Amino acid sequence: MNIILQPPKCPPQDVPSLVKRAESIAGLSLGELGQLAGIAIPEHFKQHKGFTGQLIELWLGASAGSTPQQDFPELGVELKTIPVDANGKVLETTYVCFAHTKVPFGTTWKNSSVKNKLQQVLFIPILGERSVPPRNRIVGMPKLWLPTPEQDSVLKQDWEELCEMISLGQIQKINATQGVALHIRPKAADGTVLTQATGSEGEAILTRPRGFYLRKSFTQTILNDC
């Protein structure tokens, strides 16, 4: 009666089959998925922070760890795993993409990488708090999300405000308290990594690389709206 599951060898041909694949692994633990795929699960994620995402990518047939940029370019779908607790509460913010420390001329919300990434997202909740060993964390039911006009508007406002500060040379003043749904935080291997930016007088400065992240409250409303 048991169906022997194994990771697909090719990318899904359309969005419904992608969702179907995601649904087929819902309810299984990372340990089970690892075992079926012949992959060992780390005891903790202290040094393997991207492990869950890569395991799910494998099981859904995304380009295996090689060429990033988009998970399913043909489908226009971005894949995001998101840790939740037993009550479905979102435990972490969600990384969206790198934040340019210099805003290229002509960049608008419509052609921004943030909007591009968030056009269509398949969220896969992973049930398990930090106290739960990774192998015992359970894959939840996937949720395919397309921003509503209201959500798009909120994201657009946050993005425009943050980009305006960057272009005005105020990047040093940006912190993660800004933004209703979208905020900017450091994103680097460690504190020594620096990148080029523009200072308040228009001069070239070096600053920490940043990334755009979705607030927990925002992703929470997405997951709740089923």
Add this chain to the structure above:
DNA sequence: GGTTGATCATGG
């Protein structure tokens, strides 16, 4: 307890 800022691994 929840958020912000720091950090880890990997590939190009």
Add this chain to the structure above:
DNA sequence: CCATGATCAACC
């Protein structure tokens, strides 16, 4: 160094 995948842990 940039960008992918995120979680850790200090701090308020």
